[in-house]
Amino acid sequence: MYLEILDSYQHVIPGVSAISTSQADASCISSGISAALVAAFFLPVICRLVSARSQMHNAPSNAWFGSMKAFFDLFPVIFFFLAFFLSSHDPAHAAALASHVPVLSQVILAAQNSTPPKTPEQIAMLIATAVTMVASVIQLVYALVKWRKVDAMLIVSFVLIMVMGGATLYLDDPDIIKYKPTGLYWIFAAVLLFSQWVRGQNLMKLMMGKQMSLPEPVWNSVNYAWAGFFTVMGALNICIARLFSYSAWVNFKLFGTLGLTVVFLVVQGLFLSKHIADEPVHGDNPSDKD
Structure with missing residues (x-):
């Protein structure tokens, strides 16, 4: 142009x-x-x-x-x-x-x-x-x-x-910056697991609990799923950084990461929809009093 x-x-x-x-x-x-x-x-x-x-x-x-x-x-x-x-x-x-x-x-x-x-x-x-x-x-x-x-x-x-x-x-050394996403992903995974195992706090429930109501085992699954996702993404970033060209890594950093995140969110949404649907609806129904 x-x-x-x-x-x-x-x-x-x-x-x-x-x-x-x-x-x-x-x-x-x-x-x-x-x-x-x-x-x-x-x-x-x-x-x-x-x-x-x-x-x-x-x-x-x-x-x-x-x-x-x-x-x-x-x-x-x-x-x-x-x-x-x-x-x-x-x-x-x-x-x-x-x-x-x-x-x-x-x-x-x-x-x-x-x-x-x-x-x-x-x-x-x-x-x-x-x-x-x-x-x-x-x-x-x-x-x-x-x-x-x-x-x-x-x-x-x-x-x-x-x-x-x-x-x-x-x-x-332009190779150093390629491992920054891995460090970020693994820090997130470590924080999620540390809060769950050591402090007894489910960070995903703290962040999403106001938007939806889920059984406690499901919240634990969500927390572990995100920790696993971040761990896999960090390892995948290392593989792309070591095995492919700089251009391939940059493309993966933007498009590949966004694409995999969207796929993960869709799969998680389908999983959560089943449990949200099973949640009882609280409140009195006037028709029940008749």
Whole structure:
């Protein structure tokens, strides 16, 4: 798309036709990253509008706001995906980012001077890691300003991104960041099991108990199912990271993870629907008094 725009400008601005393909590709990469950072700035505005609408229309808009909140939680993942694929077209031209996005200059220079030289996908992984760290900071600051508190899940994710992302950039090793999802999944699984076994608290019941009434054994099954799901997802992430290319792993990180989560939720919903249907309905029926 960017190249088509440049071609159309050739008939209007003298000298644009002299721009080489390499310069056009570099401009495309730079524009993509810049667009990602601009979108990071405008996302809080979108969330603010949705929040205002939620206050006006109550329940229906609360569901709408909930979906936007879910999108907000995926904010760093989406920008990792965008940054990776917008900067993986040609690693030699990614150096143009240094002059447009100063925060990436050291990342690109280190990748170019590394021994052995980085592959195109490895450079893209380093760029995406830096962009994700910036997006995570924006996400955390906005949550603090908007809601005056930060969810524990967001804090854990932020710490992992900062620690593993920082190690990725400092050691110039794009493989490190690939194991961040595994760490996050296994922390969630450990918390669910620890609360169940040690503290005697079912976290899934605490989170979902107001929406539905289930027998205690079913709540335990739900808790164990989520712990098992997170454990399997963490192990699957390691397999994808070790056996497949960077592009395959990034695709799995966004699309594969979302797809498997949807499948899990559907299966869980079918399981829970049987037990919800079996729950007795409380309250007096006037017809029963006749």
